[in-house]
Amino acid sequence: xxxxxxxxxxxxxxxxxxxxxxxxxxxxxxxxxxxxxxxxxxxxxxxxxxxxxxxxxxxxxxxxxxxxxxxxxxxxxxxxxxxxxxxxxxxxxxxxxxxxxxxxxxxxxxxxxxxxxxxxxxxxxxxxxxxxxxxxxx
Amino acid sequence: xxxxxxxxxxxxxxxxxxxxxxxxxxxxxxxxxxxxxxxxxxxxxxxxxxxxxxxxxxxxxxxxxxxxxxxxxxxxxxxxxxxxxxxxxxxxxxxxxxxxxxxxxxxxxxxxxxxxxxxxxxxxxxxxxxxxx
Numbered sequence: 001x002x003x004x005x006x007x008x009x010x011x012x013x014x015x016x017x018x019x020x021x022x023x024x025x026x027x028x029x030x031x032x033x034x035x036x037x038x039x040x041x042x043x044x045x046x047x048x049x050x051x052x053x054x055x056x057x058x059x060x061x062x063x064x065x066x067x068x069x070x071x072x073x074x075x076x077x078x079x080x081x082x083x084x085x086x087x088x089x090x091x092x093x094x095x096x097x098x099x100x101x102x103x104x105x106x107x108x109x110x111x112x113x114x115x116x117x118x119x120x121x122x123x124x125x126x127x128x129x130x131x132x133x134x135x136x137x138x
Numbered sequence: 139x140x141x142x143x144x145x146x147x148x149x150x151x152x153x154x155x156x157x158x159x160x161x162x163x164x165x166x167x168x169x170x171x172x173x174x175x176x177x178x179x180x181x182x183x184x185x186x187x188x189x190x191x192x193x194x195x196x197x198x199x200x201x202x203x204x205x206x207x208x209x210x211x212x213x214x215x216x217x218x219x220x221x222x223x224x225x226x227x228x229x230x231x232x233x234x235x236x237x238x239x240x241x242x243x244x245x246x247x248x249x250x251x252x253x254x255x256x257x258x259x260x261x262x263x264x265x266x267x268x269x270x271x
Contacts, residue, residue, distance in 0.1 A: 024212045026205055028160045028168040036160035036168050038205035040215050073158060073170040077209045080156040080172050087167060135171075 006089060008048055009130045015084045018074050019045035022109045026073040027052065029063035037063060042105045043072075050088060050128040053102045055121055064090050070128060073135075084135040092127040101125045140259040143180055150206065150216060150267045151177035154241055158205040159184065161195035169195060174237040175204070182220065182258040185234045193254065196222045202258055206267075216265035220258040228253040 011019070019025075024040035031037050039060045044051045050072060054061040064070055068090045076082035096102060099114060102123050106114035117123070143151065156172040163169055169191055176183045182204060186193055196202060200222040208214035228234055231250025238246035 024207070026158050026170060026207075028170045028203075030162075030166075030168060034162065034199075035201055035219050036162060036170075036203040038158060038160050038170065038203050038217055040205065040207050040212055069167055071160075071168040071170050073172070075156070075158070075172050075209075080209075083172055085170060 006129065006131055009086075009133045011045065011048070011084075011086075011130060011133060015074065015086075015133065016045065018076055018082075018084065019043075019050075021077070023074065023077055025050070025052075026075075027060055027064075028071040028073070029060045030067060031059065031063060032066070042109055044105060044108060048130070049091070050086070050130060051101070052126040052128065053096060053105055053123055054126065056124050057121075061124060061126060064126060065093065072128070072130075082136055084133055086130045087132040087134075088128040088130050090126060091129045092125075094125040094127065096123040096125045099123050139261070140180070141261060141263060143177070143260065143263065144268055146267050147216060147263060148177075150214070151182075153208065155207070155209050156241075157182070157184070158207070159192060160203040160205070161192045162199045162201065163191075163195055164198065174241050176237060176240060180260070181223070182218065182260065183233070184256050184258065185228060185237055185253055186256070187252055188254055189252075193225075193256070196225075196256065204258070206265075213266055216263060216267040218258075218260045219262040219264075220260045222256055223259045224257040225254050228255045 025043040072086040103113040157175040160170045204218040233255045235246045
């Protein structure tokens with residue numbers, strides 16, 4: 001995770017506007033056998049980075065830690081022909097032991113803090129640097 | 139080996155929303171785009187131009203993953219891992235017109251030439267619809 005080695009791709013106003021909506025982002029990673037894995041995930045765009053959070057036992061963050069490479073997709077819920085595909089890199093993996101960031105995301109999506117964590121559930125925040133943006137709203 | 143879709147999945151795939159498809163680029167990265175789809179006879183059918191990146195990827199590596207998600211309720215979703223088992227020219231654009239009626243309830247307005255229909259066989263289904271993560 002070498003922060004700052006690659007230039008970030010700028011996100012245009014239309015993409016920023018879409019990212020401000022409480023819609024899930026699709027996270028595409030690759031399983032060890034090469035099959036594409038797709039998951040809808042809560043996110044936040046802030047300071048030019050895309051911030052995700054996960055339970056550490058899930059497969060997609062493990063895939064992401066292995067490859068560091070991710071593709072993300074935002075689709076306009078009203079006009080599915082408008083979408084932005086964002087290639088990105090994992091630049092930081094930040095433990096979220098007090099589940100502050102997942103609470104913050106839950107507030108963004110549900111207006112409430114996140115549910116109580118399960119026993120042995122550990123949360124982690126993933127900071128993604130956008131590297132390239134393509135799609136039908138670019 | 140192809141898997142049979144559960145009754146819940148059969149019903150879910152009749153709902154009208156785009157599928158998000160993921161394919162493998164040659165450089166190892168993943169391309170994801172939303173597309174129209176239809177589930178019929180246990181297979182997933184999508185349509186595109188032969189110049190689409192994802193179709194080129196599928197000709198090299200037939201593995202494809204579909205994410206189906208209710209745009210009004212993000213916890214209703216399913217992930218289908220599958221493979222392209224067949225593709226054929228969509229002569230006259232009959233299939234894209236059929237999909238246009240499913241999604242827009244009207245004739246397809248775009249060009250009807252140079253299009254193909256792709257058949258995807260499901261190999262594994264996960265996600266909230268079948269209750270398997």
